[in-house]
Amino acid sequence: MDLSLTPGQETVRDAARQYAADVLAPKAVQLDVEGGFPLDNIRAAAKAGMTAINVEAALGGRAAGTIAYSLAVTEMARVCAGTTVALCVNNMVAEVVAHFGDEAQRASHVPRLADGRHVVGAFALSEPGAGSDPGAMRTRAIKTDRGWVINGEKLWITSGTDAGLFIVWAKTNDSPGPRGISTFLVPGDTPGLSRGKPEHKMGLHGSTTTALQFTDCEVPHSALLGVEGKGFGVAMMALDGGRIGIASQALGIGLAAVDTAVQWVRDNVAAAQEQAVLWALADSATELDAARLLTLRAAGLKERGASFSQEASHAKVYATERAWKACNRVLDVMGEAGLDRAAGVERNLRDVRVTMIYEGTSEVQRIVISRNIMRRFGGS
Amino acid sequence: MHFTLTEDDQLIVASVTELCAKSMGQAADWDDAGQLPGSILTEVADLGLLGMSTPQALGGVELSGIVRAAVPEALGGGDAALALVVAGHDGLAAAHVARAATPAQRAAWLGAWAAGEPLVAWCEPGTELSGQMCGEGLRVSGQTPVTAGVGLAGRFVVNVPLDRGIASALVLGEQAGVSRTKVDRLGMRAAAAGRVVFDDVLIPLEALIGAPGDGVVASLMAEFQIALGAIACGVGRAALAAASVYSMQREQFGQPISNFQAIQWKLANAATELDAAALLVGRAAWMLEQRQPFEAAAAQAKVAASEAAERACSEALQIHGGYGYTREFPVERHLRAAKTLSMAAGSNRASRKTAAAAIARRFGGS
Numbered sequence: 171m172d173l174s175l176t177p178g179q180e181t182v183r184d185a186a187r188q189y190a191a192d193v194l195a196p197k198a199v200q201l202d203v204e205g206g207f208p209l210d211n212i213r214a215a216a217k218a219g220m221t222a223i224n225v226e227a228a229l230g231g232r233a234a235g236t237i238a239y240s241l242a243v244t245e246m247a248r249v250c251a252g253t254t255v256a257l258c259v260n261n262m263v264a265e266v267v268a269h270f271g272d273e274a275q276r277a278s279h280v281p282r283l284a285d286g287r288h289v290v291g292a293f294a295l296s297e298p299g300a301g302s303d304p305g306a307m308r309t310r311a312i313k314t315d316r317g318w319v320i321n322g323e324k325l326w327i328t329s330g331t332d333a334g335l336f337i338v339w340a341k342t343n344d345s346p347g348p349r350g351i352s353t354f355l356v357p358g359d360t361p362g363l364s365r366g367k368p369e370h371k372m373g374l375h376g377s378t379t380t381a382l383q384f385t386d387c388e389v390p391h392s393a394l395l396g397v398e399g400k401g402f403g404v405a406m407m408a409l410d411g412g413r414i415g416i417a418s419q420a421l422g423i424g425l426a427a428v429d430t431a432v433q434w435v436r437d438n439v440a441a442a443q444e445q446a447v448l449w450a451l452a453d454s455a456t457e458l459d460a461a462r463l464l465t466l467r468a469a470g471l472k473e474r475g476a477s478f479s480q481e482a483s484h485a486k487v488y489a490t491e492r493a494w495k496a497c498n499r500v501l502d503v504m505g506e507a508g509l510d511r512a513a514g515v516e517r518n519l520r521d522v523r524v525t526m527i528y529e530g531t532s533e534v535q536r537i538v539i540s541r542n543i544m545r546r547f548g549g550s
Numbered sequence: 551m552h553f554t555l556t557e558d559d560q561l562i563v564a565s566v567t568e569l570c571a572k573s574m575g576q577a578a579d580w581d582d583a584g585q586l587p588g589s590i591l592t593e594v595a596d597l598g599l600l601g602m603s604t605p606q607a608l609g610g611v612e613l614s615g616i617v618r619a620a621v622p623e624a625l626g627g628g629d630a631a632l633a634l635v636v637a638g639h640d641g642l643a644a645a646h647v648a649r650a651a652t653p654a655q656r657a658a659w660l661g662a663w664a665a666g667e668p669l670v671a672w673c674e675p676g677t678e679l680s681g682q683m684c685g686e687g688l689r690v691s692g693q694t695p696v697t698a699g700v701g702l703a704g705r706f707v708v709n710v711p712l713d714r715g716i717a718s719a720l721v722l723g724e725q726a727g728v729s730r731t732k733v734d735r736l737g738m739r740a741a742a743a744g745r746v747v748f749d750d751v752l753i754p755l756e757a758l759i760g761a762p763g764d765g766v767v768a769s770l771m772a773e774f775q776i777a778l779g780a781i782a783c784g785v786g787r788a789a790l791a792a793a794s795v796y797s798m799q800r801e802q803f804g805q806p807i808s809n810f811q812a813i814q815w816k817l818a819n820a821a822t823e824l825d826a827a828a829l830l831v832g833r834a835a836w837m838l839e840q841r842q843p844f845e846a847a848a849a850q851a852k853v854a855a856s857e858a859a860e861r862a863c864s865e866a867l868q869i870h871g872g873y874g875y876t877r878e879f880p881v882e883r884h885l886r887a888a889k890t891l892s893m894a895a896g897s898n899r900a901s902r903k904t905a906a907a908a909i910a911r912r913f914g915g916s
Contacts, residue, residue, distance in 0.1 A: 301871050303802040326872045372875050372882035446584060498860070501736075501889060505897030506696050509735045509890055516736040519889065523867065523882075524875045531871060533812055 179238045188244035189218040194250035199439035200519050201376035207332045208376050211253040216286035222264040230284030236473040240418040247360045247422025251521040252376020252385035256290050256329045258415040266408045270396040292333035294324040295405050302534050311340035317390040330365050330380030339401050353401035354393045362387030365381025373520025412529045413482040417465040417489035420525040424458050424493030426432040427518040434504050447503050455497035480542040487535035490525040497522050563624050570628025577629040589784035592665050599636050601664025603645035619780045619835035622837045626784025630887035631740035635699040637777040642672035643707045650760030654788030668704025681710035687755045690748040696733045701742025715763025719753045724761040727751040737886030775848035779831040781857035782891045786824045786859030789884040793866035820862035827855035846908030849901040859888035
């Protein structure tokens with residue numbers, strides 16, 4: 171076991187920190203108040219090398235590995251969680267296309283996801299009636315001589331307002347449940363694809379979330395990603411990796427709240443003498459450290475090509491719930507001062523809440539984990 | 551021992567619940583706007599909720615302490631911001647005047663206040679406010695702590711720490727040298743919280759309420775803990791109800807999610823914690839009514855209720871999934887309100903200190 175970082179990993183982490191300080195920090199509060207897609211931040215992220223961190227260099231990526239990716243996400247989320255989730259999804263989409271795409275798809279799309287020509291990528295799996303249960307999806311793709319015709323509705327699509335490329339899942343035959351789902355690459359300007367209005371969310375205002383409507387949306391045969399009917403596996407593999415990203419994001423938000431609390435306690439002599447205050451910081455620091463280790467363990471397994479699904483779920487459920495807890499403790503410590511939007515920690519609290527929901531709710535993570543445990547001990 | 555309200559009190563609570571069902575569908579918009587509409591304040595005034603602490607002879611409805619704790623719960627289930635503003639106006643400002651002011655002041659102010667004309671915000675004493683008594687009155691500089699209703703009120707009751715105790719006074723919003731700031735808070739945004747700022751303001755003698763050191767401010771703040779606990783119970787129960795309904799409608803994996811044990815236990819735990827909290831609130835209100843020392847019980851009730859509400863609201867949001875994170879559903883608003891209640895009127899840290907001190911006294915400490 172070696173818990174030290176390589177020089178390469180440190181370089182990526184420091185670059186993310188620099189990007190966050192220079193680009194994200196000056197606009198984070200304004201973005202929360204005004205909301206909207208952070209186009210300037212995303213453009214700068216491409217220049218800073220934050221859009222395809224774990225993608226091979228030949229396709230325009232940084233080839234820095236999953237651990238470096240996790241470290242970068244945490245540093246960025248520490249400053250602006252909204253921009254960070256758009257970047258997390260872009261990194262995930264780039265990895266998925268690089269992994270499952272044929273040579274033409276890889277060459278056509280991954281460099282554009284890395285350098286910003288696609289603006290960002292988006293991941294269109296959820297539907298109004300299919301959240302935790304993607305097998306219940308109703309979006310259909312019908313094969314024709316010219317390609318595929320997609321009809322249906324998607325929901326909760328991060329960056330839905332501005333994304334230049336969508337990975338879209340649709341049923342391609344009548345098999346029940348998750349069988350018979352296929353994956354498609356749909357450019358944002360494809361006729362028949364329309365984007366809904368941004369959702370009015372509790373937090374994460376620096377990221378847009380929309381519905382998508384597909385009405386006789388036609389894509390060529392070459393838009394099929396991977397094997398027809400095997401799309402569910404693509405989604406699950408993508409989400410396993412995505413969960414490392416969200417765990418890293420939640421960790422960053424929790425750390426931001428604790429950073430603010432520490433500064434506040436330093437400035438408040440009376441609070442600094444209260445055991446309840448200091449121990450709240452101690453508990454948060456302990457739990458966030460454990461979250462970091464769980465997250466980096468999953469990242470390390472993924473980076474080595476080992477199986478990491480259960481470990482990613484451990485990381486996600488623990489990091490997101492403990493980060494939520496840490497933000498709550500910080501507000502408890504700061505009291506009225508923490509309620510004020512200007513202090514930043516109420517934004518952390520609003521932002522972090524969704525990490526327990528998207529890319530697999532805490533409940534889904536517990537299903538994954540318990541199934542894995544039961545299987546290991548001889549269950550079926 | 552029994553756990554029900556009198557029939558009269560039940561009617562009052564039912565009328566509040568009806569008002570919530572009828573008039574609070576727009577609460578999310580009020581939250582967005584950061585302001586309660588005047589129309590809803592008129593409606594609560596018409597129900598008598600702005601005069602619960604005011605004697606009938608002076609135009610109020612003068613309710614018992616028990617039902618005065620039940621009303622904020624019912625109101626809090628509709629809109630916590632409104633419940634908080636009402637509690638500040640009635641349970642703090644009007645109660646303060648009813649208890650400590652001169653007969654002339656009471657006659658001049660309370661009748662109009664019971665009609666909500668104007669709305670009054672009551673500001674806790676804080677360290678950023680300083681004052682000095684002089685021949686013509688009380689000279690004040692500085693700013694009050696963040697207070698609910700400051701952006702809505704036409705009058706303020708301010709409490710200024712002096713060497714010999716807290717001096718209280720009624721301040722007109724339009725008086726020269728008096729201004730207000732707005733604070734953009736996590737929750738209950740429609741309560742328009744803010745600070746009242748004083749630039750060397752002379753408050754005339756006839757506006758002073760009671761005498762410094764009369765102890766009324768401390769009692770009012772202790773009683774207010776009961777109201778805050780009651781509002782929190784209402785918020786938590788509203789979230790629980792929303793989540794319960796949603797869980798029976800939402801289907802995943804071919805069945806309503808209410809079939810899943812994980813969902814059932816979230817609801818069961820929330821209901822248990824909220825019931826316990828509501829009983830603590832009721833006990834504190836009963837002890838106050840019995841003229842027993844109630845301060846520790848009130849503090850315990852506020853801590854238990856606000857934290858039970860936080861957990862219930864967070865689980866309710868979780869049960870709603872992505873929908874719960876949007877403002878299309880009420881639970882994220884309830885969650886922000888619950889967290890804000892934990893911080894309000896001295897955070898739960900302050901309430902725990904009160905409870906701990908009372909326990910120490912009971913077991914022989916000083």
